[in-house]
Amino acid sequence: MARRRQAVTIKHVAADAGVSLQTVSRVVNKDTGVRPEMMSRVQASIDKLGYVPSIAAQRMGGSRSYLILALNDRERTIADWRARQGTDWFDQMMLGGMLTCAEHGYRLIVELVDTHSDHIERELLAAIAALQPDGVILTPPHSGNPLIINLLAAHGISFARIGSLTEGPGIRLIMDDARAARIATEHLLELGHTRIGFIAGPAEYELSGWRVDGWRSAMEAAGVANADLLAVGDFSYASGRAAAEQLLALPTPPTAIIASNDQMTLATLELARTRNLAVPADLSLISFDDTPIIRLAHPPLTAIVQPIAEVTTQAVNRIIADLGAHPTSPTPITVPALLSLRSSTARPREFRGR
Amino acid sequence: MARRRQAVTIKHVAADAGVSLQTVSRVVNKDTGVRPEMMSRVQASIDKLGYVPSIAAQRMGGSRSYLILALNDRERTIADWRARQGTDWFDQMMLGGMLTCAEHGYRLIVELVDTHSDHIERELLAAIAALQPDGVILTPPHSGNPLIINLLAAHGISFARIGSLTEGPGIRLIMDDARAARIATEHLLELGHTRIGFIAGPAEYELSGWRVDGWRSAMEAAGVANADLLAVGDFSYASGRAAAEQLLALPTPPTAIIASNDQMTLATLELARTRNLAVPADLSLISFDDTPIIRLAHPPLTAIVQPIAEVTTQAVNRIIADLGAHPTSPTPITVPALLSLRSSTARPREFRGR
DNA sequence: ATGAAAGCGCTAACAC
C-alpha cells in the first residue's frame, strides 16, 4: 500500500489563491479578520480544488479533533444487539448524535466500556489518548460514575451526562423519569386502580430511583402508597418475571403494573398469560420503553416514550457550544417523555360497568 | 478550552526507557529487528506510563489512520431509525464491525451518504480527505456503485463490498441470497405448494435480483415456474401491500408468498388479514428479514436469517489483512443465510388431510 | 540492531 498523502492540502489552496497558509486556515475556520474579498478568493480556490482539511492534521496543529466520543455500556449494548429484540436505545442515540455531529462538522465515534471493570479508567484513558476527542457523551450507567466524570473533567474535555443528576462536572441531561413514572401512575389512578405495582430497574442506574420516586409520589398523593407494591429487577426478562411473580403473589395482588423497561414488561405480560390473567381486564400494564416488541405485543402495550434522539441531539449541541466558552451550566436539561396510550390499560375489575 | 496536549507521548517513553524515539515506535508497531531485551524494557515503560499512541499523530507520520469507514445509505438508515420498527441491519453491522475493528486496534466510523445524489462523489471525497480511513465498508445499495468503487480503488483504499458481485476492485462478500431464496422456495415446495409468489426488492439492490433468481430456479426445477407470480416492491410497506394485492388478484392466486424484506412481508400479512385469508392455512408466508417485528407477528413468521454481523466481521478482517499485502482476492466470500422455521408456513389447502 | 533527521498538514503565536 503506497504511503497515502492528502490529495489536496492547505498548501495547494494557498498557492492557488496566492495567499499564505494562515489566511487559508483563517477562512476554513471562519476566523475573523479576513477581508471579504480575500475570503471569497480563498473560498473559490477551496471549492475549485475540493479541499477538505484533514482532521488528523487539524488535531496535530493543536486545535480540535472534531471527534465526539459516545461511551456505552459494553455488556448491555452487545447483549441488546445479539438478542435482536428491537431495543433501539443505541439507534436513537446514533440518530440524534450522528446527525447533530454532522451538522457541526463533527464525527461521532462509539466506544464500549465495561462498567464493572476495575480497569475502566485505563480503558477510558486509552480512548482519550488515541482519539483526543473534543467531547464525550456519557450514557447510563456511566453518566454518574465519579471515576469517569472526574477523569474527563481533569482532562478538560467537554462532556455530557445523559440520565444522571449526580453533582459534579459535565452537562447533565435527563428525560424526566420521575415525571414520566408519575404520569404513568396517574393514568392508572384515573382509571380507578389503587393497587399499582412497580418493577424497578437496577440501582446502578440513577434513573431507576427516579422512576420509583415518580411512582411513589403519585401513589402518595392519591393516598394509596404501599411499599409492598415495589419489586426490583435488573432490566432482564428473567428478573422481570421474578419481580412480577413477587407482586402477583401478594395477598391482594396489584391490578396494574408498571415495569421499568420493555423486557421486564414483556415478562410480566407472559406471566399474566400463564396465570390466565387477561391484560388489561385483570391486569393493566405500562412499559417504560416504547420498542417494537412492546408495540407488537398482544395487546399492544401502553408505554413511556423516551426522547433519546432528542436528548442526544441536545447533548451534542451543548458539548460543541461549550468548546469555545469555558464553564458548564450547572442546571440539568430536561427533555420530557411521553405516555403512548395503547391497549394494555383499562379500569380494574371492581370498576366495571359503573 | 486550553490547548490540549497528549499526556504521555512517545518521547516520555523513550526518555523513561533510555532509548530513541524510533525504538519505541518499533516496539509499538511490533516491527522486527528489536532485541527482545530492549523490547521488554520499552514495553515496561509503555505499561508503566500508560502510553497509547495518538492516531492523529500516527496518521500524520505517514502510517495508518486506524480508522475504517462504514458507508450506509442515508435515507434508508435514518428512515429505519425514525420508524423504530426494529430493523436492525445497522445494529448487526455495528456488532460485527465495531467488535472486529476493536480486536485489531481499529475504530469504526459510520458515514451516511445519499445514494441518489449527484454529489455522492464529493461527499465521499470529503470523508476520505477528512478521515483518511485505511479501509471502507460498502453496504447495499452502494456496494456495486461504480463511481464509489472506482474512486476508492483510485485512492488505494482497501475496501469491502457487502452484497455485490459486480465485477471490479474491492473485497466482495455476499450472504448467498440466491441460495437463501431457493431454500425458502424449496421449503414451500416440499409442503406441497406450487403457486409460490415472490415479492422482489428494488433493482438498485443487486441482491434483489439474486433472490428472484433463487426463487425462479427452485420453481423451474420443480417445473412450476410462472412469471406472473413475481411482483416488485421497493422494500417499503406500501409497495409490499401493492405487490401482494397484485399477486392475490391473479386468476389463480398463490398459496404462498415470499417477500424480500420484513416490511413487505408484514404488508402481505396485513392484506391477508383484510381478505380473511388465514396464515398459514390459506396463505403461507416467508420473510427475508428476521427482525423482531417478524418474530412477534401473528403468527410468528418463518424467515431467512441473514448473517449480517458475521459478514461484517469478515469484511473488517479482510480489509485489515489486505492493508499490508497488495491485491484483493477476486473470489467473493460467501456467508450462508439460514431459514428460521416458525408458524407462517403450512401445507396448502388442497393437500390437507392427506 | 539502534539512532538522528526530516517531514506529514495544520494551527498558534508572533511579526509585519
Add this chain to the structure above:
DNA sequence: GTGTTAGCGCTTTCAT
C-alpha cells in the same frame, strides 16, 4: 489584515 515561524506526535528515510 496578512505573512512567517515553530512546533504538535509520530513514522519514515537514511546513517551508524
